[in-house]
Amino acid sequence: MSLASTIEINLADSKDLPSNWKIGRDVGQELYEQNKWKLPPKDYKKWQQLIEIFTNHLYERYGERVQNWYFEVWNEPNLTNYWLGSIEDYFKLYDYSVEAIKHVNKSFKIGGPAISDVGIEFLRQFLKHVTSDKNYVTNEIGTRIDFISFHTKGAYYIPRRCYGHKVSYQSPNLSKILNDIHNNLMICNEFEQLNNLPIFIDECDPAVGTIYGVYDNPNYIICNTEYYPCIVASMIYHILSLSNRIQLITHWSFYMEGKRLFEGNHTLMTNYNLYLPILSGLKLFGKLKYKQLFIEMNQIQLPIFGIATCDDENKKFQLLLFYHVDDWTSEDIQSIKVTFINIPLQNILLKHYRIDSNHSNTYTEWIKIEKPDQLNADQLEHLKRSQEIKLLHEPIEYKIENNQLKLAPFDLPIENDRRLEDINQRICYRLTRNDLLRDGYQEVFQEFYDDEETMKFMNKVKKNLIIFLYTNGLIGRGVMFVYSIAQFKTLLDIDYNEQYPLIALLHIGAGDGSITE
Numbered sequence: 001m002s003l004a005s006t007i008e009i010n011l012a013d014s015k016d017l018p019s020n021w022k023i024g025r026d027v028g029q030e031l032y033e034q035n036k037w038k039l040p041p042k043d044y045k046k047w048q049q050l051i052e053i054f055t056n057h058l059y060e061r062y063g064e065r066v067q068n069w070y071f072e073v074w075n076e077p078n079l080t081n082y083w084l085g086s087i088e089d090y091f092k093l094y095d096y097s098v099e100a101i102k103h104v105n106k107s108f109k110i111g112g113p114a115i116s117d118v119g120i121e122f123l124r125q126f127l128k129h130v131t132s133d134k135n136y137v138t139n140e141i142g143t144r145i146d147f148i149s150f151h152t153k154g155a156y157y158i159p160r161r162c163y164g165h166k167v168s169y170q171s172p173n174l175s176k177i178l179n180d181i182h183n184n185l186m187i188c189n190e191f192e193q194l195n196n197l198p199i200f201i202d203e204c205d206p207a208v209g210t211i212y213g214v215y216d217n218p219n220y221i222i223c224n225t226e227y228y229p230c231i232v233a234s235m236i237y238h239i240l241s242l243s244n245r246i247q248l249i250t251h252w253s254f255y256m257e258g259k260r261l262f263e264g265n266h267t268l269m270t271n272y273n274l275y276l277p278i279l280s281g282l283k284l285f286g287k288l289k290y291k292q293l294f295i296e297m298n299q300i301q302l303p304i305f306g307i308a309t310c311d312d313e314n315k316k317f318q319l320l321l322f323y324h325v326d327d328w329t330s331e332d333i334q335s336i337k338v339t340f341i342n343i344p345l346q347n348i349l350l351k352h353y354r355i356d357s358n359h360s361n362t363y364t365e366w367i368k369i370e371k372p373d374q375l376n377a378d379q380l381e382h383l384k385r386s387q388e389i390k391l392l393h394e395p396i397e398y399k400i401e402n403n404q405l406k407l408a409p410f411d412l413p414i415e416n417d418r419r420l421e422d423i424n425q426r427i428c429y430r431l432t433r434n435d436l437l438r439d440g441y442q443e444v445f446q447e448f449y450d451d452e453e454t455m456k457f458m459n460k461v462k463k464n465l466i467i468f469l470y471t472n473g474l475i476g477r478g479v480m481f482v483y484s485i486a487q488f489k490t491l492l493d494i495d496y497n498e499q500y501p502l503i504a505l506l507h508i509g510a511g512d513g514s515i516t517e
Helices: 044-068 087-104 120-132 174-189 218-224 227-240 277-286 362-368 377-386 452-464
Strands: 006-009 070-073 109-115 147-153 199-205 246-249 291-293 304-310 316-323 331-336 339-341 347-355 396-399 404-406 410-415 427-431 441-448 465-471 478-485 503-510
Touching: 044 087, 070 087, 070 199, 087 109, 087 120, 109 120, 109 199, 120 147, 120 174, 147 174, 174 199, 174 227, 199 227, 218 227, 227 246, 227 277, 227 304, 227 316, 277 347, 362 377
Parallel strands: 006 070, 070 109, 109 147, 147 199, 199 246
Antiparallel strands: 291 304, 304 316, 316 503, 331 410, 339 404, 347 396, 347 503, 427 441, 441 478, 465 478
8 A cells, every 4th residue: 555645834833832831730822822823924935944944854754755745735724713814925825835845856746725615716816826826936927736625524513512502413414515526626627727637625524623522512423433434435436426636535534632432533443442433434445446347226215326346357346335315313224136247257255344333333332331431351352353344244155147246135224213312411521622721620511500409519519610711690590611620520421222324345256165355
């Protein structure tokens, strides 16, 4: 396997931390919080020197591998969340960055503008700049660009953090993702001189919020479940059908330290390096070959899609089937009949892999063992076994008749009877996101009533209440945010009936009597 890197160029303040900084000590507003990193540089020549030094360091360390890397200038400069300069300031930043990288090696690849899903006009103006405007460094017309990049998201869960209040079902919207991409492609097509450039969708995610999880908004539960590989599979399938210029799709996947088991973040693994279903789904994609086969689907009532491939020798075939609708609570069932035609073999050994609520799913197995916060050795071993991609049944050998392979019918059960638990609970805890300033503390939501139960609770824990952030009073129903020491356990618990969509791979190879990968 070969990997290519994308290097995102951003600005960091030269003074990273104050000299008296200590863990757990509030030092006031930190440099990061002052938003200076969002501003354009005072001296673009110094910026150029910085990028040149950095690029040269990479070249010296990694050598010719850097030729296959991609340098991207900034992140979502159309949003004030990340860029407080003007659009012209960004163009200038881009021009100086290009000059810096070209000076190290003219073959290095650089592009942008990595806009968010609301940056269509920004994209148009940027492409106009690199094709027909004056370069801020050379004073010539145009600036080099090797790829065009933009982002898209399928959902903005509202509220991002519910603090224990009841929330409604919200699902990622694949149609929005595809519409975002279509609109950006239309902008790119306006510039014929750039038609040979690849397009990177280098943030392509079902939902915004990589740090958020089920304790913030229960809808993030999808990140733990088999629904996630289903929507990602459908997303990849539909995106690749939009344009052959799309050569890179990247997806948020972080490893979060200090989280609880199955927190529901955008990760490939949870604690103990246990695989989530999304990782198993990506592994199924990894089994596909480069040679794609034509698929015809007849009388399919549900949105079931497939990708079929074969190896160069036409001896091994793969069919990836997946189901997706923009509703992670939907339920249905579809009987599937599969026929392969023009098979130049005499027999076939079929392996049917599946990811659903009962196969290749650590999350549902964790629920079956009553969701322990910490795993003992036996529990860990059990979940390790459940994370492997499972066969639906033992491999079956088929004989090819008249160059056709007809598989026995099988069902795709789509039974999503999950329920968002009524989480309008009295107390809900989550780890504070500002852990450096309040080391060892948890942020707590408490919904107070002027009743006997509340008063008992207050009398019991008042010695542990550190700071009141907000309150609208204890007389009558009120809301209060407090900080409390970490001895309190997490009381917000989300439970579901574990039935969900599935993703299945029929791995078909020439039968030789063996049952090997």
